[in-house]
Amino acid sequence: MASEGLSRKKQKRGKYSLSDLKTLGQQLLSSRAHVNNLPILLSFISTASPPHYALESLLSLQSFFTPLLPELPSSAFSKTSNDSNPDPESIYRTWLRSKFDDLVQSLIDLAISSQSEDTLREVVLETIMEFVKVGNGGKFHSAIYHKLLHSIVHSTLAIDDSLLDLLASKYFNYIDVRYFTYVSLEKLARTLEAKEDKRGNSDAYDESQPRTSMELSMHKLHNLLSHIPALEASNENSDYEMWNGLGIFIEKSNHKGHVDLEDKWTKSKKSNDKVLAERNIAKKMKLKFTKAWISFLQLPLPLDVYKEVLVTLHQDVIPHLSKPIMLCDFLTRSYNIGGVVSVMSLSSLYVLMTKHGLEYPNFYDKLYALLEPSIFMAKHRAKFFQLLDSCLKSPLLPAYLAAAFCKKLSRLALCVPPSGALVIVALVHNLLQRHPSISCLVHREGGRETTEEASGEEKRNVDDEENSGANRKLSNNKPGIDHFDNEESDPKETNAIRSSLWEFDTLRHHYCPPVSRFFLSFENDLAVRAKTAEIAVKDFSSGSYATIFNNEMRRRVKQVPLAFYKATPACLFSESDFPGWTFNLKDGEPINVNQ
Numbered sequence: 345m346a347s348e349g350l351s352r353k354k355q356k357r358g359k360y361s362l363s364d365l366k367t368l369g370q371q372l373l374s375s376r377a378h379v380n381n382l383p384i385l386l387s388f389i390s391t392a393s394p395p396h397y398a399l400e401s402l403l404s405l406q407s408f409f410t411p412l413l414p415e416l417p418s419s420a421f422s423k424t425s426n427d428s429n430p431d432p433e434s435i436y437r438t439w440l441r442s443k444f445d446d447l448v449q450s451l452i453d454l455a456i457s458s459q460s461e462d463t464l465r466e467v468v469l470e471t472i473m474e475f476v477k478v479g480n481g482g483k484f485h486s487a488i489y490h491k492l493l494h495s496i497v498h499s500t501l502a503i504d505d506s507l508l509d510l511l512a513s514k515y516f517n518y519i520d521v522r523y524f525t526y527v528s529l530e531k532l533a534r535t536l537e538a539k540e541d542k543r544g545n546s547d548a549y550d551e552s553q554p555r556t557s558m559e560l561s562m563h564k565l566h567n568l569l570s571h572i573p574a575l576e577a578s579n580e581n582s583d584y585e586m587w588n589g590l591g592i593f594i595e596k597s598n599h600k601g602h603v604d605l606e607d608k609w610t611k612s613k614k615s616n617d618k619v620l621a622e623r624n625i626a627k628k629m630k631l632k633f634t635k636a637w638i639s640f641l642q643l644p645l646p647l648d649v650y651k652e653v654l655v656t657l658h659q660d661v662i663p664h665l666s667k668p669i670m671l672c673d674f675l676t677r678s679y680n681i682g683g684v685v686s687v688m689s690l691s692s693l694y695v696l697m698t699k700h701g702l703e704y705p706n707f708y709d710k711l712y713a714l715l716e717p718s719i720f721m722a723k724h725r726a727k728f729f730q731l732l733d734s735c736l737k738s739p740l741l742p743a744y745l746a747a748a749f750c751k752k753l754s755r756l757a758l759c760v761p762p763s764g765a766l767v768i769v770a771l772v773h774n775l776l777q778r779h780p781s782i783s784c785l786v787h788r789e790g791g792r793e794t795t796e797e798a799s800g801e802e803k804r805n806v807d808d809e810e811n812s813g814a815n816r817k818l819s820n821n822k823p824g825i826d827h828f829d830n831e832e833s834d835p836k837e838t839n840a841i842r843s844s845l846w847e848f849d850t851l852r853h854h855y856c857p858p859v860s861r862f863f864l865s866f867e868n869d870l871a872v873r874a875k876t877a878e879i880a881v882k883d884f885s886s887g888s889y890a891t892i893f894n895n896e897m898r899r900r901v902k903q904v905p906l907a908f909y910k911a912t913p914a915c916l917f918s919e920s921d922f923p924g925w926t927f928n929l930k931d932g933e934p935i936n937v938n939q
Contacts, residue, residue: 360384362400369404382408382443389450391457395464398454406471409444413479416441448475448488452495455507462506469510477588484520484588490528497532497564500557512571518587519625522572526632529568533639536561559646566649569640570656574664575629584625627666634666641674654678654688655724658695668700679710686714687728694731708745711735712835715752720764726886729767733774733881743781747843748835750775750782751828754847762856763887769851769859769866770879776870777878785845786870858892 360368368385371378388401416437430438454460455468472492479485496507515521536558645653653661657675662668675696678689690711696702711732719725736749750772757768776783828843851863869876919925 360388360397362396365397365400365404369400369407372404372408386443386447386450389447389454391454391459395461399464399467402451402467402471405447406474409440409447410474410478412440413444413475414481416444448472448491452492455492456495456499465507466510469507469514473515473587484524486524486527489521489524490531493525493528493568494532496568497561499564500560508567508571511568512573515587516572517585519575519584519629520586520588522575523629523632525568525572526629526636529565530632530636530639532561533565533636533643536565537639537643559649562643562645562649565640565643566645566652569636570660574660575626575633584622630664630666633664634670637661637665638670641671650678650685651688654685654692657689658692662692662695668696669702672696672702676704682713683718684722684724686710687719687722688724690714690731691727694735708735709834712748712752713833715749715756717756717759720756720760720767726882729771729885730882733771736771736775737778739778741779743779744841745835746775746779747782747785747840748838750785750845751838751840751843752830754845755828755830757851758847761889762854762859762892763884763889765851765854765856765859766862766887766892767881767884769848769862770881770884772845772848773866773869774878774881777876782841784841785843856892858896 365385365388368378368381372381372385382405385401385405388397389405390398393401417434418441451468451472455465455472460468472488476485476489476492479488516525539558641653657671662671665671671692675689675693679686679693693702693704693707697704697707714728719728722728736746753768753772757765760768776786826843826846827839829838832838848863848866851859854860854863
């Protein structure tokens with residue numbers, strides 16, 4: 345039966361031409377007697393209709409409904425009305441309201457459909473926003489706008505960014521649109537959180553709602569939040585522009601109870617309370633911005649969205665929150681995860697610690713744990729090294745902590761790429777410049793401690809057992825013993841202050857010439873410490889094999905080593921260098937790789 349009804353609709357659609365639709369629209373606009381043309385025109389607002397048919401029907405319906413919207417009852421009233429003897433006019437308006445709701449839903453389906461053309465989608469979105477502007481008795485119709493955002497977020501179709509770009513370019517510059525966008529996104533985020541909690545607590549998993557649809561909704565939520573411009577990005581010297589004149593930021597009526605929109609808007613521009621009004625607007629916007637983002641960050645975000653959020657959080661979110669300290673739980677959890685997630689959360693966590701008074705007792709322990717060889721090949725290593733240098737800049741750091749970072753970095757210099765060795769030399773150089781108390785790491789020879797250090801160590805361990813003290817003295821007297829424990833995660837227990845930077849001496853003969861040259865300048869700087877400034881880590885933090893190669897290619901070489909041979913060499917290696925091997929092959933003889 346359903347297929348028969350669908351085929352009948354298709355047959356009816358096939359009977360109408362474009363000129364017929366124009367005639368139906370003109371009749372609908374001319375007289376109430378042709379109101380039955382409305383369902384016919386409404387049936388063409390669909391992806392199954394040709395775009396020019398849908399556009400022609402849309403223009404007629406928009407012209408018909410726009411002047412009637414202030415007179416139509418609300419959707420809730422039309423659904424709950426139980427009047428036993430309603431008058432014909434009330435029935436007619438209730439019916440019109442239901443058709444208007446059908447039109448709005450058809451327009452939203454057409455806007456989010458991947459089959460819609462870009463031109464048609466733009467016109468459809470303009471029509472929806474016009475209904476949002478005047479559909480609530482002249483006020484902003486937040487219900488229609490929320491329905492649009494709800495359909496975008498919960499759509500299972502992978503819509504491209506064209507619809508979001510249209511919203512952002514045409515409507516997100518209006519402050520009331522941004523306000524209601526934050527309100528709707530907060531509701532949608534809380535709805536997704538409730539669904540996720542219900543799914544996680546239920547014993548039976550609903551296969552009809554796969555987890556990928558939830559992740560897709562979170563992607564779209566993040567795209568919407570990211571497309572909304574910040575309030576401070578607007579021109580502060582101009583008035584806040586609103587999509588609906590009778591908005592939430594303007595007084596709605598005068599003392600007589602009459603709405604005098606134009607007069608009120610003119611007076612508000614000339615009043616002396618304009619600065620105070622802008623402050624109130626900024627306060628409201630910041631509050632809604634905070635609620636929307638906090639609700640979104642409470643969701644179990646997919647890993648790719650999680651990383652995108654962490655990358656931009658310190659620039660695009662934290663400066664505009666009403667209370668940035670509310671992000672402390674989210675960022676500390678992210679920082680405790682480890683790996684690249686901890687690296688990406690470090691920027692925001694550093695902002696909270698330095699500008700908003702966040703106390704994190706284990707911050708340096710976690711930062712020390714991030715120093716792994718993999719960090720020198722991570723995507724966001726440049727920002728990490730700059731933050732690492734900033735975090736170690738304070739002269740109040742204890743000597744054991746500075747020594748632990750210095751020793752850990754020097755040990756990593758043995759196994760990282762040349763670009764990593766360059767940034768390590770810069771970091772260790774700055775640490776030694778800022779903390780003279782760890783200069784003993786450079787001047788200590790053979791892994792031995794000085795007599796003063798040994799006596800101080802004995803005083804600090806006076807309560808230890810005699811056998812452990814004897815073993816420690818024995819190990820101290822052995823040349824070549826490194827007391828640094830590279831496997832220890834606690835900087836206090838690494839014994840870095842009793843070690844030396846012997847790893848740095850290997851950089852003197854590094855296979856990469858830029859590293860060895862940079863190490864020689866490092867030695868020269870330590871010799872004249874008072875006249876040496878700190879090295880800008882950002883100049884080396886984003887280095888790679890490509891940057892080193894390009895710098896070497898641009899480098900002017902004064903002397904070029906040349907090789908002279910009395911006779912032309914017949915092979916690359918001489919047989920004396922590899923006893924038992926031969927490199928001379930007869931013509932046509934295959935190479936035996938097993939020899």
